Structure formats: structure tokens, C-alpha cells
Amino acid sequence: MANLTLVYGLRLLPAEEVASIGEAPIELKNGNKARVTMHVLEGTREEIEGQLRQSIDAFFDFFPEI
Secondary structure, three states, X not given: OOOOOOOOOOOOOOHHHOOOXXXXXXXXXOOOEEEEOXXXXXXXXXXXXXXXXXXXXXXXXXXXXX
């Protein structure tokens, strides 16, 4: 299996200050472009941590060959 790169970003902001969220651009070595969909988790610290763990587990469930 080839080596993989997981692209992600985290930023914690006050919920009432977020107006919109877009995609993050990625430029590949071959000149192609890709985008990363940004995901939003809201709640208390404990709720966000739990949702993040579930999201990571679910993400890898999409790729059982890894």
C-alpha cells in the first residue's frame, strides 16, 4: 500500500462569530487541484471531543482497504 497523507485543520472559534465556512484548496505536485471540505462541530469541549472521535472513526470506515 502506498503512503498516504491525511489533510486536516482545526480552529476553535466562538460559535456565534462564525458566519460561513468554505472549502480549503490543495495544489497537487502534478498540477491538479483538489479541495478539502471543512466540517463543523459545535458544543462543549467534551461534546466536540466526542464528535471528533466519532468523525475520525467514520472517516476511516469509508476506506476499509487502508
